[in-house]
């Protein structure tokens with residue numbers, strides 16, 4: 001059984017910044033209404049390495065412990081929300097580090113997806129793969145308009161999408177749209193994402209996206225925290241429960257897939273392409 005995470009007492013409204021912490025890779029601030037904003041700040045593209053994944057999970061635990069009214073997730077980059085898993089962590093990897101990478105990603109997904117407080121994301125740039133995964137975990141998605149893309153492109157980088165992530169996507173867009181997109185690793189433009197329901201609304205800029213996210217969190221001002229958290233977890237339990245049972249198998253499959261020579265070759269080509277792109281800029 002996936003442990004239920006209920007907020008048993010009312011959320012506190014804390015004075016501005018009382019919970020604020022700045023880790024190396026993230027920044028957490030709390031406004032005077034008690035809404036926490038967690039900003040990814042691992043330059044240049046917030047790629048998720050072991051340290052960033054672990055710091056995010058720790059900070060989410062802090063947000064829960066301190067009973068913030070809700071959480072807005074965003075990024076400090078001007079054009080990238082998150083580039084997903086750090087590809088260099090998967091290329092010619094040290095197996096212990098690869099294990100830590102996947103275990104930390106599992107922890108982050110489980111913590112954010114089952115968060116007992118309301119969550120929203122202000123997607124202020126590209127959100128491929130793990131970036132899209134974090135957005136999908138939130139209850140409300142606002143994305144800044146522009147030439148950005150969002151989606152689960154794992155198959156394009158040689159990685160099969162795990163069941164729990166397919167389940168997360170199918171809770172947001174139709175199974176048909178999800179199957180077509182995930183099988184081929186398709187990315188959505190902002191307009192396409194809005195059309196299929198992958199995002200809930202667009203924003204003119206990051207400030208607008210954060211304001212819209214906070215407006216969503218304020219919808220819960222008069223809702224009992226226990227009613228909210230239990231209902232949310234019931235909606236998500238059919239994805240959370242099997243995940244909890246299959247964590248070890250999921251980890252072993254990930255390591256098996258990533259260590260395949262053809263996947264290593266593909267990852268090497270992607271790293272090379274990213275380098276060439278930079279050189280051409």
Ligand SMILES: CCCCC/C=C\C/C=C\CC/C=C/CC(=O)SCCNC(=O)CCNC(=O)[C@H](O)C(C)(C)COP(=O)(O)OP(=O)(O)OC[C@H]1O[C@@H](n2cnc3c(N)ncnc32)[C@H](O)[C@@H]1OP(=O)(O)O
Nearest residue numbers: 045047083084085086087126129130154159253254274278
């Ligand atoms: C059943 C079996 C179970 C197996 C389970 C397996 C997988 C589970 C699947 C899903 C779970 C969630 C995890 C998914 C896996 C991933 O996340 S893989 C990562 C996929 N990400 C990408 O493909 C994105 C690649 N990057 C880009 O497309 C672009 O960088 C960008 C994000 C669109 C930004 O473009 P921009 O022009 O602004 O920047 P640059 O491209 O110039 O990049 C700047 C800088 O950053 C480096 N970089 C970019 N992306 C990554 C990355 N993902 N990891 C590491 N480094 C990255 C790039 O190399 C540049 O570096 P520099 O040259 O040193 O400056």
